[in-house]
Amino acid sequence: MLLSRVLEEKLGSLYRAGGRIVGGVYLGKGQEAFSAALGVQLRKGRDIYGPLIRDQAGRIAFGEPIIDTVRTYLGAVTGPMRGRDGNIHRGRPKEGHMAMISHLGSLLSVVAGGLFARRLAGTLADSIGATSIGDGGTSTGAFHEGLNMAAVEKLPIIVSIANNQYAYSTPNTRQYACENLVDRAAGYGIEGMTVDATDLASCLKAFRMAAAKARAGSGPQMIVGTLLRLAGHGEHDDASYIPDTKRQDPSARDCLQVAEDFARDHGWLSSAELRELNEEVRRNVDQTVSKVSKEPAPDPFKENWQALSCAELVEGQHEA
């Protein structure tokens, strides 16, 4: 959580400074507890994870090194996306980390398909899949189709819905008409629960239970987390559409603060230790950014410009 917050603050400042990051920066501020609590349930190399836009914390918890994040944001040729795609659109599918596209809901069926193939091949064992979405993403046809199919196939998948109350600027009232998003679980014939997503302990408990049920063969598990996005949709967005009264709501608590207070109150970490940890994390992030800054940018003349893996089927370049 802390590493995610510090890394994203760094990315935000690089964005505001201009020049280094082309394109947008999309942060998960306020969603780290919910995201990380899912990520830690997953085992890299055995489970399949389809994170979305605000899952920096979950990706770290899953085992993605932060250098992959930095390399993708800076478009370094050394990164997993090699400058061909950027920012949050990254992954290593062969390691079970799916690389999201921008079209919301469309990763659900992809993660389900990976599990389906494993079941056919007899290699599923106790592996599970997990994917994230926001309140807005639940309105897509792809989300509905994917979840319905995962339910029909009884696949071991966790669907994590971070209800941060705004899809970009659109409030919940313009997004869905049911009382609570978790009510939909019954319609799909799957289990679901709601959790206070500002509270790390509650999130950990919920996802631990969901993962255990999925591994035990109980089919898809829906977890809806209630929280407020504490940043804009992206760093270009000041979120002025969120009224101040909303920011006084319990859902607007900063999950990182809540978690730190919890740790301090339980005597797990002293203030001094927290400060030390903070500094160590900052050093790690700064060193990573500094290393990646020296790495080569992609060279259009070295790029092969081939969208097919079968080179013999690539058409000649028809240039004037």
Added chain:
Amino acid sequence: MSITYLEAIREAQYEALREDPSVFLYGQDIATFGGAFKATKNLSKEFPNRVFDAPISEDAMVGMAIGAAVEGARPIIEMQFADFSSIGFNQIVNQAATLYWRTNVPCPITIRLPSGGTAGSGPFHSQSMEAIYAHYPGLVIVTPATVEDAYWMLLDSVKLNDPVIFCEHKFLYYHLKADQIGDRELPIGKARIARPGRHATIVTYSAMVHEALRAAEELQLDGYQIEVVDLRSVKPMDTDTILASVARTGRLLALGEAFPWGGVTAEIIARVTTDGFHLLDAPPMRLNSKDTPIPYHPNLWKSHRPTTSTIAAALRRLLRN
């Protein structure tokens, strides 16, 4: 003993399932029922747990195939009709087609599209989608016109490490027969000279190959020898074979059943005029369907698509120029 185009597609899937345990079939009504056209008849019996009925969710069907492919499977997805692939469009063009380029992980999926018009099918069970998908980088688009190609190109498609849109023509399903499936002659990406000639070239694909051959017969009576090029795959498009044919004949008619705006015939004309303008003795011609949705009634339907007589009329105009 003879085999239809449709049976060849069924046989190819049988063979793909038999050869490779990582192949599975996912589509609506394809298991016990055997598919709306029976292209998977008995396959679920012969290969238990390899052929699955899908919910009516084209988006999720394609998404699941992509996820399965990442895990090493080689899924074949049957769209009940090509038209409905528009619901899976996003997964095809944005997820499947970009996967390899973005992540270096190949996406070996085959999506079967029962394509093209038959009388009485109307606007939403008759479409030809090849141009739409060919527009996007990262996809291979095959359009078999013969029983052999239906068989061999489907088997080849399943073996390719890239997403393939397999456009099989419904009009050919029952009408087109061969005594047997011949040997595999050409790989995907190579066009075929379906009929040699020297006065004009028709470049076409799928069911229109047969209309073109009949029109060529008709012109033969007037003393003209028309060459017919069957593209076999519209992407990649075998420009070399097209140009070589135009070099022999000097005249080009690009023929397709799809809608006229843009598309495969426009691409053929663009390639020949940019790379082979000097080969042309007359302005090239295009013949497509009319620019309306595909009509229901047979009288309207026959006039909407190119037919032997409209192709022959176009050839006569082309030869007068």
